[in-house]
Amino acid sequence: MDNEFTKEYMSKLRTCDEVVGLIRDGEFISAGQFAGNPHGLFSSLHKIKGRAKDVTFQCSAIFEDYPFLSDEELVGTLFCESFFYGAKERKAHTIGLMSFMPGGLSLVAAKKLSYQKPTMFWGMSSPMDAHGNFNIGLSIAYEMEMLEVADIVVIEVNDQAPRVFGDNTVAIRDVDFIVEHSHHIPTLNPSAITEVEDAIGANVASLVEDGATIQLGIGNIPDAVGRHLLGKKDLNIHTELITDSMAELYRQGAVTNKGKHLWKNKIVGTFIMGSRELYEFVDDNPIVELKRGCTVNNPFVISLNDSQCSINTAISVDLTGAVASESIGHTQYSATGGQFETAYGAQYSKGGKSIIALRSTAKSGTVSTIVPRFDMGTVTTLGRNDVDFVVTEYGVAAMRGRAIRDRVPALIGIAHPDFRDGLRAASEELRIW
Numbered sequence: 001m002d003n004e005f006t007k008e009y010m011s012k013l014r015t016c017d018e019v020v021g022l023i024r025d026g027e028f029i030s031a032g033q034f035a036g037n038p039h040g041l042f043s044s045l046h047k048i049k050g051r052a053k054d055v056t057f058q059c060s061a062i063f064e065d066y067p068f069l070s071d072e073e074l075v076g077t078l079f080c081e082s083f084f085y086g087a088k089e090r091k092a093h094t095i096g097l098m099s100f101m102p103g104g105l106s107l108v109a110a111k112k113l114s115y116q117k118p119t120m121f122w123g124m125s126s127p128m129d130a131h132g133n134f135n136i137g138l139s140i141a142y143e144m145e146m147l148e149v150a151d152i153v154v155i156e157v158n159d160q161a162p163r164v165f166g167d168n169t170v171a172i173r174d175v176d177f178i179v180e181h182s183h184h185i186p187t188l189n190p191s192a193i194t195e196v197e198d199a200i201g202a203n204v205a206s207l208v209e210d211g212a213t214i215q216l217g218i219g220n221i222p223d224a225v226g227r228h229l230l231g232k233k234d235l236n237i238h239t240e241l242i243t244d245s246m247a248e249l250y251r252q253g254a255v256t257n258k259g260k261h262l263w264k265n266k267i268v269g270t271f272i273m274g275s276r277e278l279y280e281f282v283d284d285n286p287i288v289e290l291k292r293g294c295t296v297n298n299p300f301v302i303s304l305n306d307s308q309c310s311i312n313t314a315i316s317v318d319l320t321g322a323v324a325s326e327s328i329g330h331t332q333y334s335a336t337g338g339q340f341e342t343a344y345g346a347q348y349s350k351g352g353k354s355i356i357a358l359r360s361t362a363k364s365g366t367v368s369t370i371v372p373r374f375d376m377g378t379v380t381t382l383g384r385n386d387v388d389f390v391v392t393e394y395g396v397a398a399m400r401g402r403a404i405r406d407r408v409p410a411l412i413g414i415a416h417p418d419f420r421d422g423l424r425a426a427s428e429e430l431r432i433w
Contacts, residue, residue, distance in 0.1 A: 005128065028119050033059065035279075042062070083142070102336065135163045207355060208353075215312075218274075316374065317390050323339075355390075355391060357390075368422075
């Protein structure tokens with residue numbers, strides 16, 4: 001490594017506590033999301049208690065129990081904003097430490113920066129290379145835009161982080177402080193796929209043709225879809241999230257990326273989350289490239305690939321085809337993410353499809369996910385105008401080009417049999433036709 005880079009690196013090296021000690025009243029700190037959460041800095045953040053106030057901390061998809069998420073004494077000192085809610089964010093919300101930031105992923109950075117820029121950015125990188133560059137290798141959904149305008153840029157170097165190719169390089173000259181913190185990357189290892197999930201996967205896969213470009217989410221249903229796509233030929237990947245199922249599709253030869261109009265021969269995404277094996281797959285692999293969320297999730301970019309299939313999951317679908325994927329009543333449960341953007345882009349793709357897949361029931365079979373209308377306060381994530389197919393374990397309901405009178409029986413037909421009579425009665429009572 002160049003001696004000048006080494007000298008500069010050492011001059012900028014700090015401890016996590018020293019970086020947290022720089023935080024002043026009214027700061028706005030933006031940090032890496034999902035597997036890109038800088039663990040050392042997050043573990044030290046709570047130490048601002050009693051020393052600073054009115055600090056805003058933007059962080060998304062947290063997978064560990066950091067002290068700042070549960071300390072009620074931090075109310076008034078620290079307030080967190082998140083583009084995505086998981087279990088940790090929901091818990092912090094209940095005690096007044098967290099608020100959800102609505103928006104599709106491709107525009108979250110631009111919209112946030114339209115009125116507020118970060119005074120500090122925290123990102124995680126693999127070790128600096130011989131040319132004085134860091135690699136934000138697990139998420140650049142919004143991170144690079146935040147980094148580029150922040151007053152202070154802090155990079156946490158994690159020797160367990162993979163190095164991923166793409167638009168995620170940060171030169172040491174653009175970094176103000178460096179911390180070193182070795183920690184395992186958070187993993188997601190889904191449970192065994194159930195018969196219901198397997199049936200949903202098979203039904204979704206029946207809609208995907210050879211040569212299609214796919215976008216999959218994370219979880220057992222997308223993994224089940226991936227399993228049933230193994231028999232397809234020459235699939236392509238342009239996706240928000242790169243997952244284990246996609247790596248397996250590439251390893252088994254179902255994905256070749258030969259038919260893409262954009263970034264031919266590449267698996268393209270904007271962040272990565274999965275197992276340790278996935279991180280090993282993406283590490284120093286030129287087949288995989290990360291692009292900014294404003295590019296990957298731009299519907300008009302998505303539409304330039306032929307046969308783009310947007311495959312997303314949901315909490316519930318109403319009898320007109322509208323989709324609720326992020327809230328249960330007034331309770332924020334997850335996020336919009338890229339659901340609208342990928343669905344919208346797929347519809348403008350030549351041969352593209354907007355697909356929603358979900359189990360027919362929830363809460364151990366006691367609740368139908370196909371509903372006459374949403375509960376009060378439920379957020380409509382994807383409008384009924386932008387859904388082509390709804391899939392459950394009972395089949396596929398085509399929405400594209402159908403009037404509501406045709407959609408209602410199709411959706412009732414893929415609902416769980418125990419709820420079909422009630423749905424028919426409700427559709428008559430509410431005059432949904």
